[in-house]
Amino acid sequence: MWIHIRTQTSLWAKFMYGIKCKSQHPSLISKKLGDSRIWTNMLKIREIAEDMYTRDLGNGKVSFWLDNWCPNDWLGPSPSDFNPQLSVCDLWDGDSWDVPKLQSILQEPHLSQVTKTVFDNGKKDRIICHSYTNQSLTKAIYANLSEWDKVNWGEAIWNRFLSPSISFFCWRFFNNLLPTDDILKLKGLRGPSRSYLCLKSEENNNHLFLNCEFAQDVWKELLTKIKGENLDKDWSSLKAGWHSWKMANDALEDELIAVYWALRFAQKVTWQKVWIEVDSLQLITLLTTDQLSSWHHMQWKQKTDKLYKKFKVQMSFIYREGNQPANWSVDLEVCVGVVDLIGQR
Known part of the structure; x- marks a missing residue:
């Protein structure tokens, strides 16, 4: 241009x-x-x-x-x-x-x-x-x-399963380019200091999609479907979880990260009993015994162990053929580490 x-x-x-x-x-x-x-x-x-x-x-x-x-x-x-x-x-x-x-x-x-x-x-x-x-x-x-820095969420929004309009909208969201009130003010355009929907807070990405009472009604309806009510919706934690997967060194670390974030989710929705199904016997052995592994595996094992103490956890093995979410995610090249998580409050 x-x-x-x-x-x-x-x-x-x-x-x-x-x-x-x-x-x-x-x-x-x-x-x-x-x-x-x-x-x-x-x-x-x-x-x-x-x-x-x-x-x-x-x-x-x-x-x-x-x-x-x-x-x-x-x-x-x-x-x-x-x-x-x-x-x-x-x-x-x-x-x-x-x-x-x-x-x-x-x-x-x-x-x-x-x-x-x-x-x-x-x-x-x-x-x-x-x-x-x-x-x-x-x-x-x-x-x-073309050698500019790449972001860890690029592959998630630019793929053949999303229409170009949705991908472009997500790109604008992650780059803070949506014309919300806080962005328009940076351009010198004077406007209302409160959201048009709730008239309680300034309009920005986090408020519009997560914190506004209208957005929360949508989230509550979604959380009802998954038996949760108090999920702490914070884009920084969601981005951190995605970045963790992108930085994984191998398949086992992928699985460890998946278990960790699954337990974090269970903690947010106040589940007390958790049943985790994984297709890696090596992962089950690492998490249920005192077996040692490389340092990047052990750091996630320690984080997971701290969360383990807050639930009644049952972990079992399932063949990859029976783990349809994992197969679907691998086919889409979304991530390697996928677990089946069943919870009870």
Whole structure:
């Protein structure tokens, strides 16, 4: 999107350029109160995007000091009083460089390097991606940005079992991009300080989906189905549980994590008797005996043992063929560690 603005190849790009960059060069623009989230993020990646391409000189309608039309070391450090509006074509004399004008702003060896740059003022300036001359601009951008940090919930929302609209909604939720009141205020939009539904708290993601009395009615109906009434609904704990699975080192640790979070769930809904079915004899042996294992197994065993004391727990083995939830989850590549949990209050 940033490169589209710089190349002015669409009506949207020309519109955004006229609004945001009318009086300043794009590289000098700073974030302002009220800027949209999209524009703010574009400014964050601006430096990365600018380094991805250079300009092949045509009519020279590019900034001499601020645009990438030659290697940075060719110009040397820009003077403190440089003119950001100075275009490359302002330093031309017909089909060649105007050496006297260049001498007024450049010294050797920079002067000689710049005068060697060829141009064709009968054509328009164009963008060439660095080291990607055999790729499209879109592929070049993806190649440079695809190594950004990944999140542990990405695979859960971007899959073939969810429609694109639901996946995009979840993505906006996890990135705090839904237009709730607290987000709109950050953009400079004045609005009500209370939720439209309950008129008791400021609207934000956690309130809207978890803590609002209307949301709690939905949760209560769900909890009734699973024989629970006081589940502590907190996204931080849900995210922590998901992250634990993604960080597991092996299948046994997956199973241990599944048992731990299953018991945490039982604790939240105040179950007293718990029957756990697993398809791993190794897991049953580790949890019911004094057998030792590697440190990353033992840390989850210790956490699970503390929860064990709060229930009457029965653990039994079940073959994978009989553990339909586990088979379904493995087929979906959701996780390896799945247990059947039956509770009684």
